[in-house]
Amino acid sequence: MIQEINAAILLLLMVCAVAALQVRDLMGAAILFGAYSFLMCLQWVSLGAVDVGFTEATIGAGVSSALFFAAIFRTTRRTKD
Amino acid sequence: MRTLTLVALTLTAAFLFRAALDFPAWGDPASPAGLHVSRFFIERSYDDARTPNLVTATLADYRSYDTMFETVVVFCAALACFFIIRAAREACVANVFHYRHAPTGLVLTLRRGCPLPRLRGRFEQIDSEWTPRSVILETVSRGMIPFLQLFAIYVLAHGHYSPGGGFQAGVIFGASYILLAVSHDLRTLTDHVAERTMHLLAAAGVSLYVGIGALALWAGMQFMDYGWMTLAFGMDGPGAHSLGILLVELGVALTVCASLTTIFKLVSSEGTIMEGL
Numbered sequence: 001m002i003q004e005i006n007a008a009i010l011l012l013l014m015v016c017a018v019a020a021l022q023v024r025d026l027m028g029a030a031i032l033f034g035a036y037s038f039l040m041c042l043q044w045v046s047l048g049a050v051d052v053g054f055t056e057a058t059i060g061a062g063v064s065s066a067l068f069f070a071a072i073f074r075t076t077r078r079t080k081d
Numbered sequence: 082m083r084t085l086t087l088v089a090l091t092l093t094a095a096f097l098f099r100a101a102l103d104f105p106a107w108g109d110p111a112s113p114a115g116l117h118v119s120r121f122f123i124e125r126s127y128d129d130a131r132t133p134n135l136v137t138a139t140l141a142d143y144r145s146y147d148t149m150f151e152t153v154v155v156f157c158a159a160l161a162c163f164f165i166i167r168a169a170r171e172a173c174v175a176n177v178f179h180y181r182h183a184p185t186g187l188v189l190t191l192r193r194g195c196p197l198p199r200l201r202g203r204f205e206q207i208d209s210e211w212t213p214r215s216v217i218l219e220t221v222s223r224g225m226i227p228f229l230q231l232f233a234i235y236v237l238a239h240g241h242y243s244p245g246g247g248f249q250a251g252v253i254f255g256a257s258y259i260l261l262a263v264s265h266d267l268r269t270l271t272d273h274v275a276e277r278t279m280h281l282l283a284a285a286g287v288s289l290y291v292g293i294g295a296l297a298l299w300a301g302m303q304f305m306d307y308g309w310m311t312l313a314f315g316m317d318g319p320g321a322h323s324l325g326i327l328l329v330e331l332g333v334a335l336t337v338c339a340s341l342t343t344i345f346k347l348v349s350s351e352g353t354i355m356e357g358l
Binding site: 054059070 | 134345
């Protein structure tokens with residue numbers, strides 16, 4: 001992959017990771033976590049690990065977000081800390 | 082507490098970065114793994130299992146013990162979810178049911194026992210936190226779900242040649258069911274696939290995987306040696322391994338699909354499997 005795009009993805013990855021921890025709204029955190037997973041998937045593919053990238057895209061960006069949403073809807077949307 | 086967490090995280094990150102410096106360079110052919118382990122798999126896997134995708138051959142044949150217990154872990158996760166949050170039938174939360182009369186939009190509230198009453202006519206049962214159904218969402222989802230499921234079957238069947246395999250196929254298939262539950266409601270999903278069927282599928286996947294391995298013992302071979310199929314189906318060794326990989330991946334896909342759907346149903350309905358998101 002082109003070096004600049006790779007660097008941009010890595011930077012976005014870190015931004016997403018920090019933002020997912022910092023944001024107070026858990027729904028936002030779940031969405032940011034999904035975005036993190038998708039960027040991670042791009043990184044796996046650019047490293048040549050296509051199978052791992054595929055799994056990351058399906059589990060990380062897809063199903064785990066749905067599970068997080070389900071859990072948030074049944075508990076609270078605001079963090080306490 | 083927050084600063085303490087930050088300090089601990091920074092220290093861990095520093096250690097990880099320090100440790101990463103000792104790794105061989107990425108793609109280095111002279112690294113220890115590249116010298117001994119990789120060469121064996123790259124040279125042997127096609128002749129052993131007739132599977133061009135090295136990852137599938139490694140996961141489902143050379144290291145099938147590892148994958149077997151991963152499947153068991155997914156199954157156990159669904160079981161644990163079931164035992165922890167599945168509410169008993171007597172202790173069902175919703176004791177009041179809501180029915181909407183389709184032409185007038187009138188909502189009836191009935192007090193009933195937990196087994197769902199089947200009302201004839203143009204009444205439809207709705208959730209207590211009901212939002213009007215979106216026609217666009219329902220139609221688009223109905224159009225997408227068959228293609229999602231077809232793609233999942235393709236990923237499963239084509240795992241020997243392209244990225245993917247049982248785990249990814251199971252996740253995509255499960256995601257199509259989750260999409261059905263989200264775009265319609267949980268009742269639509271349980272009407273399509275009953276809860277009991279899902280549990281049976283999850284158990285059947287694990288049984289299929291372990292059964293394929295155990296049948297090798299019956300043929301006098303080692304556990305998880307797919308070579309026994311040469312005796313049973315009269316094919317050559319690599320072909321038997323290829324077929325064994327496909328069957329084992331099918332077991333993984335069944336378990337993963339059923340477990341993920343079960344977990345989503347339980348979490349989204351607080352264990353009652355009646356009113357979802």
